[in-house]
Amino acid sequence: MSLLGDGGAVYTNGITGTSMATGEHVSGNVVHDQLNTSGGHVLYTDNGATYVSILGNAVWNITVSPWGSKHGNYTAGDGTYDPTDIEGNYWPSGPSDYDSKGVLIQNNHDITAASQVPSSIIAAAGIEAQYQAILSWQPA
Numbered sequence: 001m002s003l004l005g006d007g008g009a010v011y012t013n014g015i016t017g018t019s020m021a022t023g024e025h026v027s028g029n030v031v032h033d034q035l036n037t038s039g040g041h042v043l044y045t046d047n048g049a050t051y052v053s054i055l056g057n058a059v060w061n062i063t064v065s066p067w068g069s070k071h072g073n074y075t076a077g078d079g080t081y082d083p084t085d086i087e088g089n090y091w092p093s094g095p096s097d098y099d100s101k102g103v104l105i106q107n108n109h110d111i112t113a114a115s116q117v118p119s120s121i122i123a124a125a126g127i128e129a130q131y132q133a134i135l136s137w138q139p140a
Contacts, residue, residue: 005039006046008064013046016073022087023051030125032114034062041068042091050075050082058117058125059091066091070103090117 009031017023031042045052045068059066060135066089070081080102086095090109098105111117127134 003038007066008041008044009034010042011044011046012049012052013134014048015050016070017051020051020053023053023083024049025053025055027053027055027057028121028124029057030122031057032061034059034064036064040064042066043089044068045071045082045084045139047071048074048082049084053085054087054089055085056088056121057091058114058121059089060111060114060117062092066094070098070101073102090121122136 008023010026010029012024012026026043029043034042041064042062043054043055043057043066048071052074054067067086070084073080073082082102083102086103087107088109090111092111094108094110095105097108109116114122
């Protein structure tokens with residue numbers, strides 16, 4: 001992200017399910033110090049990301065927006081947005097509450113420091129046990 005402007009710590013694109021229940025869930029992530037100057041977002045649902053829920057994440061010390069924006073639902077072609085649910089996140093300067101055209105944004109928390117994030121989110125975050133070997137990976 002120091003060179004490209006279209007990406008983020010978590011980036012998703014495309015139809016991820018057939019409903020909000022079966023779609024992609026981006027939850028419990030902790031992201032900080034994304035200090036790129038070329039743009040992007042932290043939790044990024046790019047154009048076409050459909051049926052994505054962004055729930056209970058924590059973001060701080062960033063220079064970009066914590067979440068992207070609403071995108072037209074070109075699959076439906078009916079003037080709605082790609083279905084997205086954004087709730088219970090802790091981040092600086094996140095989007096305002098919104099409930100229209102397939103997008104629900106509510107109960108997020110505007111924070112200015114890591115100390116404002118519930119310790120339960122931070123304690124539960126990280127790489128799942130079966131993938132922790134990646135932490136010691138070294139390039140050839």
